[in-house]
Amino acid sequence: MASDQIPLFDKPEKWSYSKVKSLILCPKEFNLRYLSKQESANVQGIDTWVGRILHSVVADYFRSKKANRNEPEDIWQIYSRRLPDKLEWSKNPLGAKRAERFLEAFVVSDLAAKYPVAIEAPCKALVAEVFFTGRIDLVCTTDPDSETFDLVELKLNDNEVVSGSTVDRYLQLLLYQKVAVNIYPSIGRLGLYFFESAQFSEIETSTELCNTAVDRLGELIIEAKGSHFPATVNRFCPTCGYSERCEEYQRSIVRK
């Protein structure tokens, strides 16, 4: 095909929030992982391990609540049923403590009182000319008769969310809102629930915020087509998967 011809059947690229977060946090990591597709080391800390267990415990809690079968305290039974290999757990007393602290706070939280509509709901839509795909941890309402839906994401730890502007902090949920709006036309609140501090942080959503998130995704897509991918040493470097061979990170730890 001559270089001046426009490819008519180009498939839109696939983007997920992990890809977005990688580009915001460290363009070098984004380049290695998503453009050069270099293999990364599998660095799984205690956070990831505990987070995976708690994600499934909360999902099971809401599944059984959807069937009208439970009270917040029942999450303890679900947790004991889901407990991993006892030996493995006993090797991680810190993880066990974190999980128990989270469950104590969950029982009395606003989140536990919400009514589930969909759990781990897959979504995919054309946003800013790419296919944005993801899985919404929880679609819920504050009242079973309400037709306004809240979107909630469960986060492993307080550092997991990009800080900065409101749009960057809630970017994942704002993009999910854009994707989910055909199924759940009236979305009221967006919530982030952190396992580490057991804190629930919610905001009222708006069309303006949602449009700003789509513009932000558009800017990031343009950035990804560029040629400059600087390393940004950040708090996630130890678990990035490229840290062993990343000169910038290695230099930063030698300096310390």
Ligand code: SF4
């Ligand atoms: S170790 Fe840190 S600076 Fe290096 S690529 Fe990974 S995230 Fe970026």
